[in-house]
Amino acid sequence: MTFLVIGIFIILLLLGIPISMVLGMITIVYFLLVGDPILLQSTPQRLYSGLENFGLLAVPLFMLAGELMNEGGITNRLVKFSKVLIGHFRGGLAYVTVLSNMFLASILGSANAQAAMMSKVMVPEMEKEGYPREFSSSITLASSIIAPIIPPSMIFIIYGTLSGTSIGGLFIAGIIPGIIFGLGFVLLISYIGLKQKFPKSKRATWQEIRQTTLNVIPALLVPFIIIVGILSGVFTATESAGVACVIALLVGVFFYKELKWRKLPKMFISTVVNTATVTFLIAMANIFGWMIAFEQIPQLIVNTMLSISENPFVFLLLVNVALLIVGMFLDGIAALIILTPVFMPLLTAFQIDPIHFGLIICINLTIGLLTPPVGTGLFIVSSIANVKFENLIKASLPFTAAAIVMLLIITYWSDAVLFLPRLFGL
Structure with missing residues (x-):
């Protein structure tokens, strides 16, 4: 059957x-x-x-926080701040794309939303400076996958809810891997930039740097308060989402004065629609997971894995290969919801920390945004940037390869993931 x-x-x-x-x-x-x-x-x-979980409250709240921050003028200020800092280096706008995505990752937490947003902002800007459109699109797409790694991250919230793992611990664990991914892409851009003689931008004056830094401070309040609040125990990861919404609203309305009250209903509707999509998927996946458990498929997989090898190194390699293949054909959140209950029994058998494994499975499925045939990131960027799908795939290959290398580093260097959670007792 x-x-x-x-x-x-x-x-x-x-x-x-x-x-x-x-x-x-x-x-x-x-x-x-x-x-x-x-x-x-x-x-x-x-x-x-399957929906009666306090942690899931963070999903709509972080979605709303992202809407508020975007409409409040945060995106342009973060991009301008990044450009002022590093735009004058060779290939500077490519570095700006990576750094801006890292900043936005601490606000949005969604790779697809970030890919769409940055494609509109950075691809035309880079093309204007002389960068090939295919390269501009590929670096925009690749750096968007940092979004689900750096906290807050919706995919971490879902994994934590399904597995019973500390969401705050997952948030903190994502900081160093997010930086590793950013540095990895920067090194690759440096190599490509030297080879292809990428252009430089004009160096900003000290006055411009000072003014831009002052302007961006309110934008950086949201991720700063989220991380400090969780680490200090002032509020939980779920409660931090509500705090983020309040700060985003205050910053957009009173500091930048770009967020208008009349826009709020539209943002609320968008948040409700996106939340409904995710929660419906979680509800359906819950009964699907119940069916899998009834059929004893997790136990079958555990026994199969143990029969192949009892070595955690081999097990993690097999998991990475399997997840990369799954990510090519299934949406990341859907795959996460289906596979988490299957893999959780294996962690005890192979003595793997659930926070470490959470980073592995989430990063694996996020890389699926870069891989055909159903990588949603490819379709989003191809459509918005007006680049042929096959050309975007070809241009993205070096970044996909780099992402897999960094995934393997995070897989086998567990201290990179667990150092901060252990430091703060999470």
């Missing part, structure tokens, strides 16, 4: 049915085939119980 269910699952995906609907449909089909009425009767309760 398992193979029949898998076959139906693949067919429904190939028909283009949304993954959330596929998860729900395949579960109901399975329960009908089993013929156990108790399973069907319990399904509605399971459907809603």
Whole structure:
């Protein structure tokens, strides 16, 4: 019966049915085939119980914070601040793209939102300075995957909710890996820039640097207060999302004066729609995970993995390969929701810290945004930047390779992930 269910699952995906609907449909089909009425009767309760988690409150709140920060004029100030700092180096605008994405990552936490936003801002600017459009688009796409790594991160919230792992611990653990990814992309840009003789921008004056720095300080208050608040124990990771919304509103309305009250209803609607999409997917995945547990698939995978090797090094290598392949075909959040319950029993067997594994699985699935055939980041940037899909894939290959190398560093250098959480007792 398992193979029949898998076959139906693949067919429904190939028909283009949304993954959330596929998860729900395949579960109901399975329960009908089993013929156990108790399973069907319990399904509605399971459907809603998957959403009864305090940590999930952070999802709409961080989405709203991102909307408020974007409409409040934060994006342009962060980009300008980055340009003033490093824009005068060879390939300066490419560095600016990476640094701006790192700043925005501490506000948005969504790679797709960041890719869309930065494609509108940076690709035309880089092309104007003489950079090839394909390269401009590829670096914008690649650096957007830093968004789910640097806190706050929606994908960390979902993993923490599903696995029972500390969301605050995941947030803090993402800081060093996020910096590693940023430095990795900077080194690659340096090599490409020297090879292709990228242009330089005009060096900013001290007066411009001082003024830009003063202007950007309110924008940086949000990530600063989130991290300090969590580390000091003033509020939880979930509560920090509410604090972020309040600060973003105050900064946009009273400091920058670009956030207008009349825009709030539109932002609320956008937040509700995006939240509904995510929570519906979580609810469907919850009953799908229940079906997987009923079929004892996690135990089967555990036994299979242990039969191959009991070495954690080999296990993590197999996990990376499997997740990179899955990320090529499934949306990252959907794959995370499906696979987290499957992998959690393995962590005890191989003595792997759940925070470390959380970074591994989240980064793996985020890299899927760069890989065809269904990498959503590729479609977003290709459409907004007006670059041929196949050309964008080709231009993104060096950055995809660099991302995989950095993933392996984070996989086998656990201290890079766990140093800060251990330091603060998380």
